[in-house]
Amino acid sequence: MSELLLSPVEARVVAVLVEKSITTPAYYPMTVNAIMLAANQKTSRSPVMNLGEGEIGNALNALEERKLVARDSFSGRAQKWRQQFMHQMLLKPQTQALLVTLLLRGPQTLSELRGNAAVLGGPGDDEALRVALDDLADRAQPLVTALARAPGQSAQRWAPLLCGAEALSTAEPEVLAASPARSEDAGRVAQLEARVSTLEARLAALESQLGIGGGDAA
Numbered sequence: 001m002s003e004l005l006l007s008p009v010e011a012r013v014v015a016v017l018v019e020k021s022i023t024t025p026a027y028y029p030m031t032v033n034a035i036m037l038a039a040n041q042k043t044s045r046s047p048v049m050n051l052g053e054g055e056i057g058n059a060l061n062a063l064e065e066r067k068l069v070a071r072d073s074f075s076g077r078a079q080k081w082r083q084q085f086m087h088q089m090l091l092k093p094q095t096q097a098l099l100v101t102l103l104l105r106g107p108q109t110l111s112e113l114r115g116n117a118a119v120l121g122g123p124g125d126d127e128a129l130r131v132a133l134d135d136l137a138d139r140a141q142p143l144v145t146a147l148a149r150a151p152g153q154s155a156q157r158w159a160p161l162l163c164g165a166e167a168l169s170t171a172e173p174e175v176l177a178a179s180p181a182r183s184e185d186a187g188r189v190a191q192l193e194a195r196v197s198t199l200e201a202r203l204a205a206l207e208s209q210l211g212i213g214g215g216d217a218a
Helices: 008-023 032-039 053-065 093-105 110-120 126-137 165-170 173-177 183-210
Strands: 069-071 080-083 144-146 157-160
Touching: 008 032, 008 053, 008 069, 008 080, 008 093, 008 110, 032 053, 032 183, 053 069, 093 110, 093 126, 093 144, 093 157, 110 126, 126 144
Parallel strands: none
Antiparallel strands: 069 080, 144 157
């Protein structure tokens, strides 16, 4: 099987679909407009993006060809999309939670990753966290990697590899540095961000029903 590499937009789109399928199941599957709003969130995202509906639609079509997403056959007027990430990538719930968190937020320390992935069903303790990361790293195509510790950094960070190693340089150091240093603090932040995500999903659903924000077809 050839190596799977995603563009940053494709990675953001499929990660958003996984995230929302877990945190806001009432508003899933998702329209293009709802995916766009979630992909462009100012919270829980690094880097912050400003994607248009055309870019989201193109990414969905590319992901559909790789069977990572699928059109929802029960959609009404507006086409909706589902993700098939865990099945196609041969992931377990905990490893999926870690990989998606890294795709959404960029490189993170172990404590940051454990706290941020909690809302997606990530590992609950340090031992399980390391086992899950080893699972992701020890594959024919490694999906994550441990980064060399940069000067001034007190803890090693882990990063996703689905967009290729060269994409790691796009991470925003100032955003990463602002993340909580302790897992319990990160967990509280993740819970607050999940509430924000729920509100944003409700807004997207209302806009879709009212026909606000343009067409929803890919």
